């Protein structure tokens with residue numbers, strides 16, 4: 001017997017070895033114009049009995065599991081009491097469990113009261129993955145993110161203040177050629193202020209199902225960056241990224257032109273040298289056919 005997942009199923013690259021439980025299906029927002037992940041799904045919170053029986057099943061098969069990821073798109077949207085019930089049961093069934101994580105939208109965090117965030121943290125929810133995409137408010141609106149830069153900063157700072165490990169994602173190329181300067185300038189501003197524990201950079205990759213919607217919502221002609229321009233965005237992003245505490249940086253997602261990794265600020269120069277080399281030797285970049293969102 002194994003867990004019968006409701007596909008498509010997504011998890012961050014760093015959760016590759018985690019057990020995944022779908023406590024929700026889909027995304028409660030599901031409107032970001034660049035995101036095709038859950039367009040085929042209606043948002044549903046799964047009943048406790050179904051979740052419990054999958055936990056029992058997995059606990060028998062993998063009793064030594066140390067990491068669990070709660071899917072789908074924004075499991076933090078679930079009511080605090082139910083989430084605590086799930087967390088408590090997971091720690092009871094997996095004795096070596098060290099980390100439980102999930103995706104969270106800025107609004108999911110802002111909607112939880114301080115004591116709810118504390119209770120969830122105390123019950124063992126340890127890490128949140130937050131897609132911030134860009135720090136530019138005009139772009140956030142154009143891609144219908146449903147968040148402002150102010151709300152993103154507030155939500156991420158609250159997550160950190162309440163003791164969560166915070167992993168944020170941004171999207172290179174999101175503003176196309178027209179807004180590349182504003183996108184990176186404002187993204188640097190908010191990621192420097194937030195200083196998440198981890199920062200992942202993805203690259204815009206518009207799948208067929210959402211291409212037209214993205215273009216319409218953008219509201220003006222959109223010209224995608226070429227690979228060299230994506231490298232230039234990354235270069236500017238790293239150059240002006242000045243977090244108050246060190247940030248583990250990765251651009252190793254399937255959508256990226258190359259796989260980058262390091263810690264900011266100490267590896268800044270190493271990353272910038274690599275980008276300079278790649279700009280001169282584009283044949284080293286990942287073939288386009290291997291890239292996806």
Ligand code: SF4
Pocket residue numbers: 027028029030031032035036037038073105131
């Ligand atoms: S980016 Fe996140 S919040 Fe936006 S639609 Fe996709 S899963 Fe939902």
